[in-house]
Amino acid sequence: MEPLIELKQLSTLFNSAGDYYAAVDEVSLSIGNNETVAIVGESGCGKSALALAIMGLHDERTTRITGEISFQGEPLLQQSLAQLNRLRGDAISLVFQDPLTALNPLMTVGQQIAENLQLHTKLTGEAIKQRVYQLLEQVGLPQPQRLYQQYPHELSGGMRQRVVIAIAIVNNPALIIADEPTTALDVTIQAQILTLLQTIKADYQSSVLLITHDLGVVAEMADRVAVMYAGQIVELATVDALFKTPHHPYTRSLFASMPQFNTPQSQLRVIEGAVPSLAAVDRQACRFAPRIPWLPAHAHESNPPLREVSPGHYVRCTCWRTFHFREEEGNADVIHTAQ
Ligand SMILES: Nc1ncnc2c1ncn2[C@@H]1O[C@H](COP(=O)(O)OP(=O)(O)O)[C@@H](O)[C@H]1O
Ligand code: SF4
Ligand SMILES: [Mg+2]
Structure with a gap:
């Protein structure tokens, strides 16, 4: 329709x-x-x-x-x-x-x-x-x-x-x-x-x-939700999918900052930093990269597109699959595996 x-x-x-x-x-x-x-x-x-x-x-x-x-x-x-x-x-x-x-x-x-x-x-x-x-x-x-x-x-x-x-x-x-x-x-x-x-x-x-x-x-x-970061949609999904399996690190960090939604998938420390000044944003890079400084530069894709990763679920991050959570440490952190 x-x-x-x-x-x-x-x-x-x-x-x-x-x-x-x-x-x-x-x-x-x-x-x-x-x-x-x-x-x-x-x-x-x-x-x-x-x-x-x-x-x-x-x-x-x-x-x-x-x-x-x-x-x-x-x-x-x-x-x-x-x-x-x-x-x-x-x-x-x-x-x-x-x-x-x-x-x-x-x-x-x-x-x-x-x-x-x-x-x-x-x-x-x-x-x-x-x-x-x-x-x-x-x-x-x-x-x-x-x-x-x-x-x-x-x-x-x-x-x-x-x-x-x-x-x-x-x-x-x-x-x-x-x-x-x-x-x-x-x-x-x-x-x-x-x-x-x-x-x-x-x-x-x-x-x-x-x-x-x-x-x-x-x-x-x-019914559906679009997560925006620095002028772009970084994740788009049904509410059910987004709350069950948030993919983008920014979405997961939003969940982690709200204790009532602190599901295992979202156990990620609140990523520090703020939305960059839009006038200063590097449009050729991933805009979220400065907020994950512990990843080596080559791990970030430059300006990732919004990709459909399951029917109706879109995410603007190539490496979302490779995030792992060290939950045993309580204050879960995010690590990145070699590609
Ligand atoms: N009339 C305007 N002229 C110049 N910049 C603006 C104007 N309105 C908003 N902005 C800038 O555009 C960006 C997005 O603002 P806005 O849409 O109000 O954000 P939000 O509603 O998500 O809080 C901000 O950096 C803001 O400073
Ligand atoms: S490319 Fe890197 S900084 Fe950008 S969303 Fe993916 S993991 Fe995060
Ligand atoms: Mg507003």
Whole structure:
């Protein structure tokens, strides 16, 4: 079946002192109908830049997008601004990390939802108001008449995120992109918002691109997961496969840093270091090599491609099979056997 959206070699190039560098570097990924795909990776690896490129929300003065995006069989990057504006908030909608910045502080909650209904539906007058009440109830907000008149600052963070979700679903979106939708919220509220997203997905039969740095959220929500490192996908698999047999050393290090997922396969010490500055990255080398300095240089493949190592499981590392774990030492380490 044709995927809902397909990214082919999508890159986001930011201008830095006259030079362009790739914050998203030739990412290829598809999302099926009614599928939830998670993108997971540390801060700065290019997750939000990817979401903005799909939405066409990048700053055209400083950013270049290359590659292809096909949405419901139509090329997205070639669309005019008017066509894109119709798609945004309609067939594709975005839920940001921080609901306060997504909402207009000078408009009431009701006005903001109504405005989107005017833009994206044929409803008018009283029908809009009734639909706003309905949407507020659907996202679990009580007393919709009262809430209609309230301003964002009068609401809690969790309530604000529910309002953002109400705006996102005004016209039955085929794809919801949720960029760290719970990161700014209290732990107790996070689970409620995730449950709401699940319900919305089921009600509207939407697909979801869920961006997160939290593997717990991935386990709960996603069907498939792409692990991103320094602008590239380094591993792509179903959630089951990734959690059972994480292959890439970076993925295993992510698991090792979260004790609840410390399975035998993931027993690998937390690999030290940080995501490299994307402006300084050596595009001809393996970007993860500096974080495994104990391997001799010849052991690393230069710029390994994303290879399918079992059906549907892709990994960007030639030597993943040769990693061994010295579990008996407790603090498992990674060693490399001669090839
Ligand atoms: N508008 C911009 N101009 C230049 N560089 C940017 C811009 N937005 C993000 N970046 C850089 O691109 C990289 C990826 O950022 P981002 O997509 O926000 O990462 P993530 O969402 O994974 O934390 C970072 O190095 C960030 O500094
Ligand atoms: S090539 Fe080397 S540094 Fe790169 S992922 Fe494989 S083992 Fe790691
Ligand atoms: Mg981000």
